[in-house]
Amino acid sequence: MFIEQLVNGLTLGSTYALIALGYTMVYGIIQLINFAHGEIYMFGAFAGLLLVSVFGLNIFVALIGAMVFCMFLGMLIERIAYRPIRGKSSRLSALISAIGVSIFLSTLMALIRGTNTTRYPEIMKIHTYHLGSLDLSSLQIIILVVSALLMVGLQLLIQKTRIGKAMRACSQDLEAASLMGINANRVISYTFAIGSALAAAGGVMVGVYYNAVWPYMGTMAGLKAFAAAVLGGIGSIPGAMIGGLTLGVLEILGVAYLSSSYKDAIAFGILILVLILRPQGIMGKKITKKV
């Protein structure tokens, strides 16, 4: 029972982690809470649905298609709604712009698809494996494996490639990085692209796992993922992964052992407790005030 809940929690948590990565990467570089990120995740889920149901593609191909689509969507949003404001005023203006994009995108999808939930078509035969007392569905395995692969891929990208190096430099000090000849605008654009692709992957997998997508699915998922990013220490990539998994597991366990009617409160309750005990999050570094 407990192990099973733990696996359920990890499955949910890995999707939180995928979304949280986008929040944390963008925040790390331009200190913006990208509120439209939840909507990118929602668009990813719908793009995957379209590719699977209308074009009849294999789910893995659809997953990649949705990721590519959202990559461009993320870059487009950054170009239109954030870049013109950057550096001109307080971070709050950019936040409001992000909120505007978020409202725009969810309404757009509601106009296209209606506000009801749409079911994902059956994409494959779902096996259930019995490992002792533990029931594990093939879907859960796929989600866990795909998430793990994506996260390892992200780590490799960040640590080993030129663009990854540029991203790390920008998150240390954007101004210094651009003085060293790094094209900051391009790095920011790539950051949005990568973050959005990861969110899209999360969207498709959640759509398949819960067999439902709807235009407003991004709001709560976005909030929870942001909570996960903060829990892990915002700006920290391993932090977002750990924060996502922790939040998913604790939420599922909370529902299982405490009360299901307080489901949405549990995640935030945990978050508040952690932040009060450890204000910089799990993996965040404590910054000494510079005077």
Next chain:
Amino acid sequence: MGILTLEGVSQEFGGLLALDDVSLDVENEKIFGIIGPNGAGKTTLFNIITGIYTPTSGKVKYQGHQINGVPPYDVARMGIGRTFQNIRLFNKLSVLDNVKVGCHGVTKAGILSALFGLPGERLEEKEITLRSCKLLEMVDLYEKRMEYADNLSYGEQRKLEIARALALKPALLLLDEPAAGMNASEKVSLMTFIKEIRNNENLTILLVEHDMNVVMNICEQIAVLDYGRKIADGPPEQVKNDEKVIQSYLGVEA
């Protein structure tokens, strides 16, 4: 014993010893200079005196009270005003309001008296405005009192910081590189100004400065820091001829 004494103050940042067993005795109504190469721990010393850092060991005493561990706002209220090396003004407030905020520590109207416009509050507001205007006249910024602080020139911003610190009616004023970024004539008028306020307001002034000319001209006593240690302490003439100082600092400059 002077108005401010430091006894064996050390400050460690993650294994790095920024200040190492520094003792100072600042006499009342003196202009006291602290010099030393970059990274010698001068600003750290200011941050310890004003309560931003709590020293790892040692004691800071002000007018006989131990003040290490006292929060910065209480240190300010006890009469220690300061300026900052990298100017810290309230950019989106008017010049006048910057100085008025400086009066916060020595005034006391609360939220309710403000909401109901009680007579005590009105009187206090009048006094604050009057005093702030006088201070602005002193630093030649009265004409610009309605400008946003970030519209001022660099030199004006440094003067506004001093006016704001004086609004606190301090007994001890800490100036962190007051002459930085000023041209020669501005420096001359700054020196006269510092002497003037010391005489008129019965102030003790502790200043960190890189410009040797300024320091040697106005300071009555000078302490030299090097890598967190005090290597010399005394009147300008004595410090100027100190061998250790010449070796580690002045020699390099000249």
Next chain:
Amino acid sequence: MNIMDALLSQYIDAYYLHIMVLIGINIILALGLNITTGVTGQLSMGHAGFMSIGAYTAAILSIHMGLPFWGSLLGGATAAAGFGFLLGLPTLRLEGDYLAMITIGFAEIIRVFFLNFEPGGKALGLSGIPEHTTFSVVWMIAIVVIVLNVKLLHSRIGRSFYAIRENEIAAEAAGINTTRLKVLSFMVGAFLAGLGGGLYAHYMTYIAPQDFGFMKSIEFLNMVVLGGMGSIPGTILGTVVLTLAPEMLRIVAEYRLLFYGAMLVILMIFRPNGLLGDVRWYDIKKRWFSKEVKTWES
């Protein structure tokens, strides 16, 4: 006052009166958030949480305790301010966006709490609240709130709120106990949110947890930022624009939220400091009278 409302309802269309009442309530709420976020710079994204505390408290006081309207309003506002105090405490240690997250989480927890709150009718909501809030009541309170806001922001406390937003370290060096004042600004903001919530409850006569969701908090934040952070006329203008916008956009029916979202983006691109964020009476006066002054001098 009843007479005044009766007169008004004879001459003014009920729909317009309704919009005006909503604007009045929103102004009270937005001015509250302006103090916390606009003036003091503490990003709060859970304003609707305080509003719901005020609304439910006031409604229950009216229905079950039989308190007079004014008593219920004050009770609701005070309860909200109490929670503002509790929520302000973490600001002692948290900064910036961590604080924003705490406020979001707080509002969500409050919402889920009311979803499970028996005396509040759970998810169905609370109905049968006496209808006491009228046009003249709302606007009388709104005007008092505006006047007190002006007084507060021009006082010693108000100036130190701005100082905390502009530079916390310099504020402390000026003798400002920043932690205490940050908590105070949270309490004042929450008090006004609770007051607005109580008025809202006694106007709609029916409240439910979904009235106070995350998007509601975001609406108030939009009003403050769109109008101009820390500016009272700006906040009022932002409130009027954003309360009217969905109504005006009714012509475009289901597309209205689409326009609303796009409008936020466009306004932020062209007026990043808000509509009135960098406009001061002083500068306007200077511009208007500068010609006369010049001729007089020459």
